[in-house]
Amino acid sequence: MTPLVALNTLRTRIVLGEAALVAGLVVVAAIGIGALRTVRSTAASELESLTAVSAQSNTLVTTLFEQMRAAEQYLADGSMEAHNAFRAGGEAAHASQRRLQALPDLSESDRVVISQIETLQAEAEVLFSHAHAQLDLGRRSDALAGAQLAREQASEMLRLLSLLSASQGARAEATARSLEQAATDRELLVWTTLVASVLIAAAIAVATLRSVERPMARLAAAAQRFGSGDLRPVALGAMPAELAQLGDAMYRLGGSLRTLVGEVVDESERMATAAEDLSAISEQLAATAGDVSTAMEEVSSGAQRQVSGLEESSSAAQTLHDAADDAGRASRKVAELGADIHRLAETYASDIAAASKALVELRNLVQHTAQQVEELDRLSEPINEFIDLIKQISSQTNLLALNAAIEAARAGEQGVGFSVVAEEVRQLADTSAQAAERVSGTIKTIRDQVAAMGETMALGRAQARGVGSVSQGAAEALRNIVRSVEEIETESQRVAGQAERNLTEIERIKLALRSASAAAQAHASSSEEVAAAAEQQGASTQEMAAQATTLHRAADHLRSLVRGFRS
Amino acid sequence: MHLAACAPSDQPIVIGLAGPFSQQTGQSMQLAAQLAVAELNQRGGVSGRPIQLVVRDDSGSVSVAVRVARSFYDSPDVAAVIGHMGSAATLAAARVYNSGDTPIVSISPSASSPDLSQAGPYTFRVCPDDRVHGSQLADWAYRGLQARRVAVLYENDAYGRGLRTAFRSSFTELGGRIVSEDPFSPALPGFEPYLTRIRIRGGADAILIAGALDGGQRMLNTLNSLQFNPTVLGGDGIGGIETANVGAEGVFVSLAYLHEQPGARNEAFRSAYGQMYGEQLPDHRGAGAYDIVYLLGQAIEQVGTDRTRIRDYLAGLGTETEGFEGVTGSIGFDSNGDVVDRNVVIGVVRNRRLVSAERR
Structure with missing residues (x-):
């Protein structure tokens, strides 16, 4: 059974707080209105009662005075008019007293006072009547003496009348006081209720604020943990429904980040491995370049020996054949290494792209990396052309070797050694062609990997501060490697050029069979140039090795960075 | 039971x-x-x-x-x-x-x-109530006693005034005349001026004493001393006057109860x-x-x-x-x-x- 109203949402709590405040205000208003009504109705009824008593008292006083005046007048003039006025005044006074006594709101002491007034008035009336009778009988002095007694009663009566007025005044005062007290009591009640409702509302507000602040603090702490790289799952605890949604979102974000960082770690590991591979191949390449250089030197010395021992052309041709063989092999090796470098650079670029995309989530960086990859792809085109060229060279070298063999056969006894060399050159050309074929296959593999890397890059997404610069550095290193590869290619082309020139030279050897000495000399100088080119290639290879080291360091840095994420 | x-x-x-x-x-x-x-x-x-x-x-x-x-x-x-x-x-x-x-x-x-x-x-x-007494006394005075001029002495309290008013109303209605209405109370110095005035102004066929026993006794005493002998009537307020030694013989009294x-x-x-x-x-x-x-x-x-x-x-x-x-x-x-x-x-x-x- 779910409750009708969810108490754990901020909205409900705020509404409850408002409702408490409003309810309190309504109660305050009701009490205030009630107090006003009570005070008003009490005041009205008291006023009415006081007015009635006061009106009847005034009538009584008036009629009593009128009667006493008439009594005195009769004593003075004995007129019938005064007599009638005295009688009428008496009747009116008695009626007034009856009406006064009939009023419901009179206190008992007031009733007693009124009774006493009535008695005194009756006495005064009797005494005046008696005096009037004396007067009627001509006993003036007796009448005046009797009237004096009546006046004493009358003055006592007037004293009681003033007492009654004072009592009414006191009652009015008491009424005012009690009304004031009632108003004060209600006012106190109003204030108490008001303060209580404000306190309740404040308590609810404070509770609501706390139920916001505490979960917010926990959420902030969790976010800071994520920011500092601690991606382990966070227990956020109970919180209002709205914040619980935010908490869930953060929990899911943490999970996504952990997955992503895991991928990045894998990628960086792979990159590091690739960098190591690259480094190893660079060293191998440097060694191979040395081999080329050595081989070309050998070609050179072989040529020189050919010059010196043209007559013993068999051995010299043999030497030339070996040297040409070495040069071909070296060229093939260069091609292979170039392919390896391209592949590794490409792998590296792929890793960098994946890492930067995953960590920085910067589309432009990803695009930049993608451009790099495309450029790499584009750069592999010249390698293909280069391989074609090597194939062509191999083919022509093969033809040249065939021609050389024919020419050696025609040279007879003197050309026997040279024919052996020519055979070796031809085999070298075959081997070069095969190597070119393998390089071609390798390039294709590289291109496939480039495509795969594009997909990997699309997958990688993450936010990691500082990774941008690292990946930029890595990208820079990649560009340097690519430049190095370009230089290697240049150098390789130069080797190829030299090899072509060797062909020319061998062509000229064909002519030099007649003037072998000059040809052999020219051949020797060409071989020296090849050696110089090979040395140049060796220097480039060293530079590439240095770049591989940089790349390795970048990979290590990247690896340490992602290691900072604790997942 | x-x-x-x-x-x-x-x-x-x-x-x-x-x-x-x-x-x-x-x-x-x-x-x-x-x-x-x-x-x-x-x-x-x-x-x-x-x-x-x-x-x-x-x-x-x-x-x-x-x-x-x-x-x-x-x-x-x-x-x-x-x-x-x-x-x-x-x-x-x-x-x-x-x-x-x-x-x-x-x-x-x-x-x-x-x-x-x-x-x-x-x-x-x-x-x-007094209205009954007043009307019965008036009827008795006018019809029983053939009185036409009646002087009223009333005790100046609720009872005396009530009986007086009731009597006056009935008696004047029957055709009689009230010749005087004089108030008394225990504080009254004496009935003599009232009674003398009634006497010198032509007397009365009867005197109604509308009051309590004390006043009734005093009045009878004064009448006695003045040798003035009008017929006297009274309400039940003077009940008991019969035993007072004041010459109450012949006084008429209206009563709610008579022992006999x-x-x-x-x-x-x-x-x-x-x-x-x-x-x-x-x-x-x-x-x-x-x-x-x-x-x-x-x-x-x-x-x-x-x-x-x-x-x-x-x-x-x-x-x-x-x-x-x-x-x-x-x-x-x-x-x-x-x-x-x-x-x-x-x-x-x-x-x-x-x-x-x-x-x-």
């Missing part, structure tokens, strides 16, 4: 009795009430409980009557009050009895002011009263008080001692329930708490006794 088994206890039923018992006029009221209570208790009380009279003397004074009324009102034990005697005291006390949350019944044996009719729902009386009126109940009452108190005769106040004791006894037996239920029972007497047959006659109440269908009798003093004037 004994209802003793139903009584919650032997606690006495308390009834208040208030009147001017230190004065001569109040004596019969107290004696008769005590007689009735003694008779009832001798027969086993009411519902098995004895009746206890709490007697308070109000001196006939308004202020004392109010204090007495307050003390009865504030005692929860007091089930009802018999009293008061005069109109002024009864009216003042009635305001107390009818006030507040626990109003209490008071039944007067003799308060005859017309104002008492409006005193409140808890106020009853078993005597006719017929009826077995009255016979029994007179004999018991005589047995208890010797040669004295009960007056109308005594007869009324005697009836009230028995009436309250009957009411309490029927509805218990609850003040409101007693009032309701009394209010329905003569309409919802059969009227109570008492010494003074059948008692039932109208909506004002006044006894219904009660006429007065005119008595005359013969040999220091009041006898019926009609049977002269």
Whole structure:
């Protein structure tokens, strides 16, 4: 059974707080209105009662005075008019007293006072009547003496009348006081209720604020943990429904980040491995370049020996054949290494792209990396052309070797050694062609990997501060490697050029069979140039090795960075 | 019929009795009430409980009557009050009895002011009011005594003025003339100027004394000393004047009750009263008080001692329930708490006794 109203949402709590405040205000208003009504109705009824008593008292006083005046007048003039006025005044006074006594709101002491007034008035009336009778009988002095007694009663009566007025005044005062007290009591009640409702509302507000602040603090702490790289799952605890949604979102974000960082770690590991591979191949390449250089030197010395021992052309041709063989092999090796470098650079670029995309989530960086990859792809085109060229060279070298063999056969006894060399050159050309074929296959593999890397890059997404610069550095290193590869290619082309020139030279050897000495000399100088080119290639290879080291360091840095994420 | 088994206890039923018992006029009221209570208790009380009279003397004074009324009102034990005697005291006390949350019944044996009719729902009386007395006296004066000029001396209180007004109204209607109306009170130095003035202004066929016994006696004394012998009439206020040694022979008095009126109940009452108190005769106040004791006894037996239920029972007497047959006659109440269908009798003093004037 779910409750009708969810108490754990901020909205409900705020509404409850408002409702408490409003309810309190309504109660305050009701009490205030009630107090006003009570005070008003009490005041009205008291006023009415006081007015009635006061009106009847005034009538009584008036009629009593009128009667006493008439009594005195009769004593003075004995007129019938005064007599009638005295009688009428008496009747009116008695009626007034009856009406006064009939009023419901009179206190008992007031009733007693009124009774006493009535008695005194009756006495005064009797005494005046008696005096009037004396007067009627001509006993003036007796009448005046009797009237004096009546006046004493009358003055006592007037004293009681003033007492009654004072009592009414006191009652009015008491009424005012009690009304004031009632108003004060209600006012106190109003204030108490008001303060209580404000306190309740404040308590609810404070509770609501706390139920916001505490979960917010926990959420902030969790976010800071994520920011500092601690991606382990966070227990956020109970919180209002709205914040619980935010908490869930953060929990899911943490999970996504952990997955992503895991991928990045894998990628960086792979990159590091690739960098190591690259480094190893660079060293191998440097060694191979040395081999080329050595081989070309050998070609050179072989040529020189050919010059010196043209007559013993068999051995010299043999030497030339070996040297040409070495040069071909070296060229093939260069091609292979170039392919390896391209592949590794490409792998590296792929890793960098994946890492930067995953960590920085910067589309432009990803695009930049993608451009790099495309450029790499584009750069592999010249390698293909280069391989074609090597194939062509191999083919022509093969033809040249065939021609050389024919020419050696025609040279007879003197050309026997040279024919052996020519055979070796031809085999070298075959081997070069095969190597070119393998390089071609390798390039294709590289291109496939480039495509795969594009997909990997699309997958990688993450936010990691500082990774941008690292990946930029890595990208820079990649560009340097690519430049190095370009230089290697240049150098390789130069080797190829030299090899072509060797062909020319061998062509000229064909002519030099007649003037072998000059040809052999020219051949020797060409071989020296090849050696110089090979040395140049060796220097480039060293530079590439240095770049591989940089790349390795970048990979290590990247690896340490992602290691900072604790997942 | 004994209802003793139903009584919650032997606690006495308390009834208040208030009147001017230190004065001569109040004596019969107290004696008769005590007689009735003694008779009832001798027969086993009411519902098995004895009746206890709490007697308070109000001196006939308004202020004392109010204090007495307050003390009865504030005692929860007091089930009802018999009293008061005069109109002024009864009216003042009635305001107390009818006030507040626990109003209490008071039944007067003799308060005859017309104002008492409006005193409140808890106020009853078993005597006719002054209008009845006034009209009966006027009728007697005009028809019985053939008087045409009547001088009125009235006590200057509610009773005297009420009786005077009622008499004047009836008498002038019959064709008679009021030659003078003079007030008196205990403070009056003397009746002589009034009576001399009446005399020198042509005299009167009769003099009505509308007041209490004391004033009546003083006036008779003055008449005596002046050798002035008009016919004298009076209301029940001067009841008892027959025993006063003031030459009251021939004075006519209007009475709610005359001891010699017929009826077995009255016979029994007179004999018991005589047995208890010797040669004295009960007056109308005594007869009324005697009836009230028995009436309250009957009411309490029927509805218990609850003040409101007693009032309701009394209010329905003569309409919802059969009227109570008492010494003074059948008692039932109208909506004002006044006894219904009660006429007065005119008595005359013969040999220091009041006898019926009609049977002269």
